Amino acid sequence: MGSIDASELRKNLKLLIDGVPYVVLECQFVKPGKGAAFTRTKMKNLLFGGNIERNIRSGEKIEEADVDERQMSFLYKEGEDFVFMDTSSYEQTPVPKDFIGDDWRWLKDSMVCNLLFWNNKAIGITLPNFVELKVVSSEPGVKGDTSGGAMKPATLETGATINVPLFVNEGDTLRIDTRTGEYCERVKV
């Protein structure tokens, strides 16, 4: 990969800082009194999450990271890995569970996700914002108590447990926001 001058930094560029890939979230011109121009750069660590801010002097060259995104569908879990398949090339890729994090809760067979690759190794996934999953078990709620937002736990087909309203029954299909991990609504199938 090439390198880029700090004054050309912009949002969404992928950079290599101390050997770790980052994506640029925000850039700003700063210039300390009697000092040179810098680009204040807010970046997200693509390996471990977490944001950092670095001030990079104009005229400094920053290495770009070889990061790309591919659309892949989830096949199955194998040991500690989650195996995905490229929807165009049919190539299969195992992704270690560390890069899946809590997202395993919403992963179901043949779900299409965006996978992030760094130097051709998968380092993260982005799920669809909303997924639909079936409830496999949940205690029946107390009849009549549908007000006040009372909640109960329910186990989904992926094995995850979430809080749902009392009227949800086993066999229902629920719409879930993967960004917050919260129940949205019951869907008719």
Add this chain to the structure above:
Amino acid sequence: MTPERERLASRVALLEARAALNCALRAFFVEHDFLEIEAPLLVPSPGLELHLDAFSVGNAPPALAWLITSPEYQMKRLLAAGLPRIYSLGKVFRRGEAGRHHNPEFTMLEWYRAGAGWEAIADDVEALVRAAARAMAARGALRLPPGLSLDEKWERLSVRDAVARHAGVDLAGDEPVEALAAKCRAAGHRVPGVVDGRAPAWDDVFFTMFLDAVEPALGRGTRPIVLHDWPRPLAALAREKPGDPRVVERFEVYLPSGSGEVMELCNAFGELVDPVEQRRRLEADLAERRRRGLPEYPIDERFLAALAEMPPSAGIALGVDRLAMLLLGAPTIRDVLPFAADEL
């Protein structure tokens, strides 16, 4: 209404506040017996500081080829001529500066006291900002960043202490750049690699560490910070601190801005009045400009000649647009301008 008229109409309250702010600033200086100077804008030399890039005026007479980056040289000639307290409120121009806190043309307030040290100027700036805040409060326009109080005495902190406290670096001020880089690395800070194809200079290493680790911390307190005693390599036009040749009499004030970020409000010096040392610094700047391929500006000989006559003095340059941002709660400099550079 057209979007243009709508935009300008939405700034009327702001323009009224700024006009009142200018009145409050002038009233402060009248009260303290300062003389207002209308500094010239077209000058023969815009100053040689490495990181200030001046606008050239193509068809001006050769002797007036630049727009000022600060009225400093002319103000000091007036101090040398015997004026004891002077101020200037006007525009200055700096190429390539545009951002949340920067506009290429901006309003600078400078004032100077003959026979005074930097501490007197630090007291002035505290009193001035309080007076300006009272004037804004009287209009119901005061919107200080949450948590900031101007009433308590401002904190005074040396650069050395700030760097030790917030970056864990033991700064001497006279160490070579390699030693500074090694200290910064050892404390876990990033050090620039290559800058414009050359090895990083002292100020490149210092400011990378300062901006990453020190500056953000300076905006988290409940009162402004007067950051004083700057390292020798960042001397500009400040004089050496008596008894400590590693630092100079220079301070800046740091405080939170309306954007939630830290902002530098002003820069002040115990003024260097030694024409020999001043010439040495200007020639070094000129040589460094040549080495880096930066524009070269003439050395202002009338300014140098005046230094020999100039009494010990202290002076300051304060960004009025930033003061307006601070007082009016504006997140960006464009919010306090009738026209930002890209709205002309």
